[in-house]
Amino acid sequence: MSNHENALDNALRAAAQDYAVAPTTINKTPAIPSPHDKGHSCKGQCGQPGHGVYDATTNAADVRRLFALAPKAVGYLIACRGRLVGLDIDRKNGVDGYATLAGLGHEHGFAIPEMTTTVFTPSGGAHLWMTVPEGVTVPNSVGRIGAGLDVRGTGGYVVGPGSTGRAGVYVFHPDLGYTDPQPVPEQLLRLMLPPAPLVRPQRRSSPMPGDAAGRALEGLVNVVLNAPQGERNSKLYWAASKAWAHVGDGHLAAGDVEAELIAAAVQVGLSDGEARRTVTSAERGVRA
Structure with a gap:
């Protein structure tokens, strides 16, 4: 075959x-x-x-x-849709995601369910399949909860067992085989969810005729949401630069630009801190 x-x-x-x-x-x-x-x-x-x-x-x-x-x-x-989320544990390039996960478990008081679906990766890591409560949306993230730990949430995916990658084949845990994904421990779920956004007073300026400003911002948000992996930060910077130019012209409010673009960046996997730094850097670049 x-x-x-x-x-x-x-x-x-x-x-x-x-x-x-x-x-x-x-x-x-x-x-x-x-x-x-x-x-x-x-x-x-x-x-x-x-x-x-x-x-x-x-x-x-x-x-x-x-x-x-x-x-x-x-x-x-x-x-990863509905209630399914994946936790990608990497062990390569000097990073040990297993050690990170053990440290988080000790610090926050949780243990990974032993019987949850486990797929071993060719590089020595693993994908853990787990479930979240109905209606909970977990964003994708790379290294945000800890080094060597990536979260595959809504709009993300895990590699299926039996797939071939450049380093080898993805396989089920040899002792478990397929088992039903178990619920994410509550303390780990809290780490997977993004922090509550900062509430800042926002002053909305008058929009361009026909609310063209709103459409422009929506288009820039879509650029970030559709950025391929590896280009998310650069796309965010580009979109933020365009948005800050509209702020400078008085067509958009700074608070709207920050809130919308940072939320989109977090949704596609950037950390809140990284997204804020990029948006701020773009603002400095426009004002320079």
Whole structure:
């Protein structure tokens, strides 16, 4: 059986268990190219494939169709949606996520459920699948809760077991196999959720005719929300620079710019502190 056939077989098995899946490349990225130009905001509303995690489906016929469109796919993603979240524990480049997690557990008084779904990664780490209470939205984050710990929340995904990456194959814990994801410990869930936003007095200036300022800010927020991994900070800086220029012209309020852009950046995985520093840096650049 080829790696492509193996990935499809495992993806179909996951879909039968009601996990939404889509094909991935050997680099663990979505395997179907986008049908849109760069910078689009479509999340599948157009009806075409090529929207990454938003292609994910539990329908077997659709899974087969997606894999047929991605002949080089050797893995699959599992979308974190509904109550499912993933905790990605990295152990590489001198960082030990297991040690970080143990330290957080000791400090905050929690333990990871022993029987939750565990998928070992080729680099020596693991993906832990867990659940959150109904209606709770956990954002994606990279290293925010601790070194070597990434959170895969709403709009994110984990790599499915049986997938092939450049370093090897993702496999279930050999002693557990598949088990139902268990609830995230309450203390860990608090760390995963973003801090409450600072409430600042906001002075709204008069919008441009037809509320063009609001539409402009919405467009800049979408640039941040659709920024690919590795470009999120640079896209935030670009969007913030444009937004601060509108503030300088008197068309947007500074408080609106900060609140909207920082919230979007946190949603796509930047830490609140990192997002604030980038937005502030962009303001200094515009005023220089």
